Amino acid sequence: MLVKMPYEPLPEDNFEFDEESRTITAYVGTAVDVIIPRTIGGVPVENISYNAFENTRDYVHSDMETNQKEGDWVPMRCVILPETLKSIEDSAFTNCHDLETVICYAPLETTNNGLFSECQGLKKVVFVNGVLHMDNYLFNFCKNLETVWCKNQVDRIGIQTFGVTPMERLCVNAKNIDISAFAGMESLKEIHIRGGVEHMSLGAFAMLPSIETICLEGIDPDVMEDDWANLGNSNLTILVPEDTSDEQLEAIGRKFLSSMIITDGAQVKRGTCSMPEDPMPDIAEMLSAYGI
Template identity: 25%
Template sequence: MKNFKIVKRALAVFVSMVMICSITGASVAAQPLQSQPSVSYTEQQGDFQIENGVLIKYTGAGGDVVIPDTVSSIGDYAFSHCKELTSVVIPETVTRIGNAAFYYCTNLTNIVLPDSITELGKFAFGMCYGLSNITIPKGVTTIHNWTFACCENLQSIVMLPNITKISETSFDGCTKLTTIYGISETYPEIFANKKGYQFIDINEPFTDVVYGDWFYDAVVFAYQRGIMTGMDETTFGPSVSMARDHIVTMLYRLEGEPEVAYEPIFPDVPENDFYTNAVMWGNQVGIATGYENGYFGIGDEITREQVVTMLYRYAQYKGLDTSQETSLEEYKDGADVSDFAKDAMEWALAAGIIKGENNEGVINPQGSADRAGGATIMMRFMEWYQI
């Protein structure tokens, strides 16, 4: 406890010193901060003050925040002391999070760091008490001094082989940190062993899922949490199309596989198949309904709009906030979204659970979802709601 208080005081002193120095024009010789680029263009975009692509100040009231994709860097102290901030969506255009950028955002519980980020500054997430887990982006090679200092509720971190250096003080005051997820025989394992953290190898047994694949992180996420299994012991099948019963089974596993009584509701859902209880549960709670002909559609390829509709219904069933929305008019094929899926699709796009294909304004709502895509959508959903 004594060391914890010392770290807190150090954080406060550091921030105070740098703020004073920024006013007087002095510099902190011991630990100089990265200077902002010279200002040639400044704009106020909504609640964001942006200079040359650097978000230098958030002026909003907090809550759920989506950073515009015109931002390339989150500057020093941009969100500092924004205690009402609860979640942040960072676009893949961002490459740097500055010193103390989210310092003392005490209610920040949900933030996903895109792999485009290559630098996390000192005290970037200092005293973010609400964070319970974090995944370090693939582009980051060094975790600096006090980057996550005093994140009291941080319990686990995912670190991949890109990490080659971690400061001794990176996680000072993280009193609940117990687990590091990574790949054996890499630097994160050495760090975990040195610090006495549990290290869990996330290298998958699947021969068709390799570190570096765009879907690797999602497969690891879904597999480790018991949401998805392989086609067999060594094959995941990332390009295999998913069926309607597969998605409802994933949600059923996420729910903890509650007991459910079988009812012969659907002619194509027999008793005691692997998906039977999931379909019964999904139908009973209003997440998965059948077709007009009375069948559920076992084995039918599921479309992207059907996937997000089931997720949307599940979120509402759990009482989660689904008020986020993005107009379908922003997408070339937004008019192709079926009426039953419009609300769900607007929510999923706003929350970043589903994105335009190939970084274009195309949703492809009737396109099929493969297992890699299903794992990715489920990971984004769970990360958005910190499940």
């Protein structure tokens, strides 16, 4: 059942809107907590353009050359997206460094590329009604990211979706996991991959210097693609369910050895591999910090 956004949106005159394409083309307001309306002028809001939040982008604290000066942008700290949205263009929130919290009620088919990349202050993201594709570079270089929650299994986690994020523990529920999906998560110690995976590049685990445990919840070794990860981690444990057969255990070991993730097939071990479902975070509590 679709959960509808329960919050009062900002007045419509805070947005420039193209009625024909049903697209927000610009945010022209000054509020730092942005609740996007379902309709503008009676027309459903279905899309957000790449430049819609240009006035909330902070280039001063980015690696880009800029004429922007301190204070030239709206320091947007929270955005709430309604369930009417169908599409958000690539990188729509890139370099919104003040953005801390995103609550998305839109059941998006895809996030498109780099939606929140380099949002250096981003901490919490909740996809209330799920998303099918967490596309390439979604959270790349979000160096303060703490929580990402998504309803149900996603179809795909793309290239560097979680690249260079600081989380120490991550639970992933996806059908397809691309190469370098988690690359550069230097603090990551444990990653749990739920069952139902149809394809997983072992190159997803590249550049994880702190990784201690990879839990595989009933994944067929035939769906693992042995891409080069070059970890060579002799202390890493690959944990598989207790009912894993000897043949499967050996096959998983060969795959992880071939990808240079482990140094010894004996690092693949049977054990308790299940993890309870994470409940949806308390959104009301999260938003109380903003007076919403």
